[in-house]
Amino acid sequence: MQKHINYFDVPYRNVNTNEEVSNFFIPNLALSYGTAFKTLVDKYQNYNPKIITITDSKEGLLRLIQSHYFTLADLALYLDVNDQDPKAINLYNNYARGLLEAIEKYESIYGPLLLVNHESNVWTWRRSWPWERGNN
Numbered sequence: 001m002q003k004h005i006n007y008f009d010v011p012y013r014n015v016n017t018n019e020e021v022s023n024f025f026i027p028n029l030a031l032s033y034g035t036a037f038k039t040l041v042d043k044y045q046n047y048n049p050k051i052i053t054i055t056d057s058k059e060g061l062l063r064l065i066q067s068h069y070f071t072l073a074d075l076a077l078y079l080d081v082n083d084q085d086p087k088a089i090n091l092y093n094n095y096a097r098g099l100l101e102a103i104e105k106y107e108s109i110y111g112p113l114l115l116v117n118h119e120s121n122v123w124t125w126r127r128s129w130p131w132e133r134g135n136n
Helices: 027-033 057-081 086-110
Strands: none
Touching (some): 027 057, 057 086
16 A cells, blocks of 8 residues: 655755745646646646737736635545645635635625625626626
């Protein structure tokens, strides 16, 4: 039986400088690589993910929400097996707060993101149809 690897304890070194760096991708890179853990990408040394170009603040906030949510899902899978890992729990909590802040900021500017995030006596979901907005 193969021994379980705790990816938070695996030292990760910069290939150019050999200095130890975080073995965990920031959320935007985690989403691009498809994993939050750098050690899982090492065997695909020539893989370069497509970098997404953000064109406006709405798109940027949506990308931030998507990347934080992806990273939380990856961390949740890790924590299912390593539920006593304080570094992973702390990181999970930090990204969960970041996700909630990003959702709150998005909704304060652009309106509700999810059906469950809207409570009012007035229905405000449809402000205008896409063809009524012009080229925006």
